[in-house]
Amino acid sequence: MEKVISFLTNKWFKFGVSFLSIAYPVFLGFVAWLFMGYYLEPTHQGALVTLYIFINLIFFGIMLFTRKQIVTRIVAIISPFLAFAILLFGFGNWFAAVPPIVVSVLIFLLSGTGETTKIIIGTIYLLMYVVGVLVYLTFKMLFGNITLMDVDLSARSTSYRYSPDKQYRIVLYVDPEGDASRSVSFYLEETDGDISLPFLECRNALGGIHIITSDYNKPADVKWKDKHTLYVDGRKREFNFDAVSTDDTSEDY
Template sequence: MKSGVTSNIWLKRIASVFSLIYAVYICVLAFRSVFYDVIIKKPVVFCVYLSAISAAALVIMIYSRKQLATKLASLILIPALLPIILMCLGSWEMIIPLAICAVTIFFASGANEGTKTLLGTVYLLIYILAALAYFIFTSYLTSPAVQKTIEEGVSPSEKYRYEVINTTDSSGGCTTVMLEPNDKDIVRSSVTYKAKGYDRKLCVKRPLTEVKIEWKDDDLYINGERWFTPEQAQKGKCFEKESFF
């Protein structure tokens, strides 16, 4: 009898390790939501994938809910979910499975009821304040100018990509050529995490202008003039990620 109880305890401890792994996975998704553009290519497939992982994690966490690692994981999930909700708002196929798992295990975990009540109140306030701050900040940065991508492509080696953007504003508008590396994305079968912060304005022409883009190897020509070479990128470090601070 004692041997059976001991083996059961160790099974729950092992299961609790998987709870932490799931919490780390959510933290990784939160990091990618902030520093990458999340482009869901196959919403149904991605939703099924996240639902399966979250359902399995939920069963494991409920089974091992009284273990310390699971209690810790249950307290991490809700705050870790906040960046995902803010940055991927509207991508419900991503948010809903993760939110159901996080909220359910928070209330079902073996953590002290007083602790859950206190942290639940704190989390609610954090969500309200963060959402308010985020929407005020994004509204403040919103420009009245209208931007439209009219052309995009990649270099022959697929190391670089460009976009031609027409901006309509009160001063006649402009045409901008943006360039960025094409090898920093994280590509999965159902979702792509497109790296942010590496794009550079290569050329800005006012007013709105037609531009002709040509690649000769990895040298980029705009209207017959060479504007970019890989050597310039290496020497000038023009694709170093911009700091948020």
């Protein structure tokens, strides 16, 4: 038993284990990227939340065990910033934002980083969180949700219309109810950029092409014909994802 304890407490063993903590900022960056460029559709909400919390706890245990190692100290300094990105781009999705924020803050405070460094960097992060959230809320009230896309994902409909070859899908974005000038916008997305994760489907919404915006009470007739040939109100529509263009520029109603 003493040999096991001696092995586990050996500084070189902890140094080796500390390299596993590098995966945590990679994981956080991946989650932030999903919120920026994808529409996330959980297939099992409870299982997804449980798995997500478990992953965060595993990394917390690894970093707590190696908190005095240089690698973990660097990770502890970087992680709060990535957790902040998840907070902003996934704002309102507290199941996604709270676990990494809690883990990042705790490991930052418990790591072997010097107290002076903690005070300086901690103050910067505190200001970043407070000011950043206030700026975000102001921006959201004026311009809507912050994403890398030009659409409001909260207005997205999940009633997709896939091309016969499943290479493309038509996505509808519907204005909120009660708007006097309510409209529906049709967008075209490629499906090869989608990502399937355990209990989660990530729909690639980045780079979608705007097809047409029409009156909600009299929506445009958008149909697929022959693999992925698209017709809008009876007119053939050409599209190119590399250089966005169509053969019909009258996209708005």
